[in-house]
Amino acid sequence: MGAKAKIETQAVHAGEPADRASGAVVVPVYQSATFESLPGEEYDDIRYARLSNTPSHNVLHAKLAALCGGEAAVVAGSGMAAISTTLLALLENGDHFLAQDCLYGGTRGLLTEDIPGIGVDYDLIRGNDPDSWSALLRPKTRLVYVETMTNPLLEVTDLEAVVAFAREHGLISVVDNTFASPVNLRPLELGFGVEIHSATKYLNGHSDIVAGAVVGSAELVGRITHKLNHLGGSLDPHACFLLHRGLKTLALRMRQHNENGMRLSEFLVAQPAVARVRYPGLASHPQHGRAARLFAGCGGVLSFELAAGVEAAERLIDAVELPISAPSLGGVECLITRPAATSHKVMTPGQREEIGLTEGLVRVAVGIEAAVDLCADFEQALAQI
């Protein structure tokens, strides 16, 4: 397969081993913790599942590196294992870093509860206010950490400014690209140093494992893998197998997520009961221009507010039939939540208000259903509230 193959082709063929195991078309589950040492092998050649170097891991690493346009990749036992291991690998006692102010809840918890205890300091930055960033630099600032889009308000970060800022000041730029997936955005091509995913979401796509991934240069991924070997957050072989299977349909699934996200957003905008819809694909979105320029599609997550407020939002969540009331995103099935009562419950109402997260905001993560059925379901539910 040529290096210029389209992402649909790469998802299926990239990284697949030439020496098919007994001719099997699919890489089997290598359900083995340890592997036979061969004559002449050194200590560093040991293959062991925690070291993420078994055939189950290697095929994933090669495929993910190809999909993201990176030199190397490593998978981890969850998205949070990928994030925490990356930060612990790239920062040491006395270091300082900058992180976006609106982060995934688990990442926010890691920063507020765990990072201070290891002697690493950070400041929060607004993802769309690059002029304010340099005032926060310190002599020991090493890294800048952002997310492609914020959850659940879908603000698109000024990614190009982050790359330029990191280059100017010699920082490692790290982006959590979970919400875009490499189908909609390849941050390494923009100049980011490290791309992280919760592979639990789009990469696996079937809501049946938790997994994480880190992609970047061989040097940085090598450092992160070394730390992962010590911390132990590796991905088990069976989850590797499922993630590998999921990845093959990533491009196909993203096409449907993108279409459903767009179609449901447009449908909701036209409903009198809906006060406001947030989706980067809408021309009314504050960073629509950036999204249109950088993204191949805007993904499957959107959020909206009903004119009638919180109780109406709860009634709507009860009244829809297809979406399941559950957190997470990126699976084949549509999910719905009210973030103030679920993912962002730990924040105070004041903190939520500060980032524009109202009590009645509803977040939808569309699956790969037909858009017409999703819209019809929301139509019947809106008629009931």
Ligand SMILES: *Cc1c(COP(=O)(O)O)cnc(C)c1O
């Ligand atoms: C879910 C998620 C994570 C955490 O991933 P887990 O696989 O649940 O550990 C991190 N970042 C983003 C943007 C997420 O959506």
